[in-house]
Amino acid sequence: MASAADIAKSLAGAIGANDEEVTVSQFLPSGFPPLDHASNSSWDLGAFPVGRMIEIAGPPSSGKTALATAGMAGAQKMGGIAGFMDHERSFSLRLAPRLGLDTTPGRFIFKTPKTFEESLQICVVAANHVRKNKLIAKDAPICWVFDSLAAMVPQSAYYEMKAGKVVGVKSLEDRNMNDNTALARATSNAFPAFAQHCEDLGICAIFLNQMRTDLNVKFGDPRKTTGGNAPEFYFSQRLWLSASQIKKGTDIIGMEVTGKYKKNKIARPFQEASWRFEFQEDGTGKFNRFRSLIEFLEGLDLIKKGKQTGTVEWDGKTYPKATLSNTLEAEGDKGFAKLTALLPANYEPPVVAEIDAEIDEDAAIAA
Incomplete structure (x- = not known):
């Protein structure tokens, strides 16, 4: 009988040596350390994995x-x-720079594709061109964002096809039940190859998605997203948002978002x-990472609560x-660094800490 080393040597001549494990080595920052930690158990690596497809889904105006x-x-x-x-025809090139995005052509590619297939193809062709050259x-x-998966129209539902050729745009009257399930078939057909392209070309593909209510769910979370079953398997991460209103008097000034x-x-x-996601006068929404991190640290008792409601202790005041x-926001990165310096080196999320405590309690009872 041959040894493992001899078998490996023989197979290497036929099919090559074992491939390396595929891992994520690079993340894009969210700007909010607690979200980064929820993504990959690190405060400073970032949140969005490069080389993978991910989903961010939530209600309207949740950021x-x-x-x-x-x-x-x-x-x-x-x-x-x-x-x-x-795809939703709602992105503002005028307001985006206020969120830190450089919209200069060449640094930013903006397209309004008509179909799901055209959208993925543009992404792959552009990324291939950038890498090849x-x-x-x-x-x-x-980083490539698709807004949103729910608004992406499959080619078969948008165009009138005859003998495999486009002969015109399909009228609304000609749509049928087959078109209602076209997106699910399109994702099932395209996502396996697109996931490979993302890995090969170093793309973080972020699919924004809308929420629907599954009326058949009587217990548990009735929310679901669009696109059929394929996204559940091919998205490496699925970040679902829920939101509650932040009010000042009777005015709604923002949303308290949980991802x-x-x-x-x-x-x-x-x-x-x-x-906190706060609405601005200019029509943008502000991801208030300073206030949000203050409240996160307050929850961990790393910033002390003040005696009055809504206050905290800082530098003795x-x-x-x-x-x-x-x-702190007026101080920019320096001010934010003062907050991140308080983040604990070792941190167990509450849900993990609760489970560990239950396991320890059960073990003690058994003993």
Whole structure:
């Protein structure tokens, strides 16, 4: 009988040696350490994995696009480029720079494709061209956002086809039940190959998605997303957002957003983070990472609560949380670094800590 080493040597001559394990070595920053930690158990690696397809889904006005824009801006800061497919026809090139995105052509690619297939093809062709011609560094990331999967129309549902050729645009009257399930078939057909392209070309593909309610679910979470079953398997991460209103008097000034990883093939699933998404006068939404991180640290008792509601202790003084947030934000990165310096080296998310405590309690009872 041959030894393992002899078998490996013989097989190497026939099919080559074993391939290396495929892992994620690069992440795009979200700008919010608790979300980064929920993604990959690290405060500073970033949140969005390069080389993978991910989903960000949530209700309207919950900051999905703002979160994806943070990823695009992060890719640019790392020497890469960003692309945005505006299927919902709602992206503002005028307002995006206020969220940190460089919309200069060449640094940013903006397209309004008509179909699902055209959208994926543009992404792959552009990324191939960039990599082949060495237009950016080899390890520089590409971030591509699709807004949204729910709004992507399959070619078979948009065009009238005869003998495999496009003969015109399909009228609304000609749509049928087959068109209603076309997107599910399109994702099932395209996503296996597209996932491979993302890995080969160093693309972080972020698919924004809309929520639907599954009326057949009587117990548990009735929410679901569009695109059929294929996305559940091919998205490496599925970040689902829920939101509640932030009010000042009777005015709704923002949303308190909680992001939970319903699926995570990078780290533990079901971890979550919460942050404030505040509406601005110019029509944009602000991901208030300063105020959000202050409240996160307050929850861990790393920033002490003040005696009055809504206040905290900082440098021996009592500040309203809004005032402290604005003061640190005025200091820019230096101010944010003062907050991140308080993050604990060892951190167990509450859900993990609770499970560990239950296991310890059960073990003690058994003993």
